[in-house]
Amino acid sequence: MKKEIICTVCPRGCHINVEGEGEKILSMEGYGCKRGVTYATAEFTNPVRILTTLVKIDGVDGELLPVRSANPVPKEKLFDCMEIIRKTKVGVPLKMHDVIIKNICDTGVDIVATKAVK
Numbered sequence: 503m504k505k506e507i508i509c510t511v512c513p514r515g516c517h518i519n520v521e522g523e524g525e526k527i528l529s530m531e532g533y534g535c536k537r538g539v540t541y542a543t544a545e546f547t548n549p550v551r552i553l554t555t556l557v558k559i560d561g562v563d564g565e566l567l568p569v570r571s572a573n574p575v576p577k578e579k580l581f582d583c584m585e586i587i588r589k590t591k592v593g594v595p596l597k598m599h600d601v602i603i604k605n606i607c608d609t610g611v612d613i614v615a616t617k618a619v620k
């Protein structure tokens with residue numbers, strides 16, 4: 503499998519071409535520094551993303567609670583996580599960093615509030 507990965511570690515945005523089988527990398531070219539190798543390796547073998555979105559507040563119309571994953575979530579689980587978050591309603595008051603959903607989709611990652619609501 504071949505994959506072109508755009509490195510987002512610095513503004514140069516190198517286009518890194520990775521070729522591999524499964525999680526084994528056979529070749530890599532186009533990176534400008536070692537940080538790009540680390541980034542492209544992670545993106546090729548186990549891409550993850552910080553998930554940021556909004557959650558409904560129970561009993562409050564028109565206001566949504568901004569939330570994010572406390573740590574990066576595997577990219578392949580983002581859709582499933584969003585489905586759970588979409589169905590979630592939270593009660594208030596809430597403090598910033600309160601856990602809204604614990605261990606979402608068995609990722610070991612919590613979804614937390616990024617804003618306090620009274």
Ligand code: SF4
Pocket residue numbers: 509510511512513514515516533534535536537538539
């Ligand atoms: S590979 Fe290095 S130089 Fe290129 S974008 Fe990534 S961090 Fe920047």
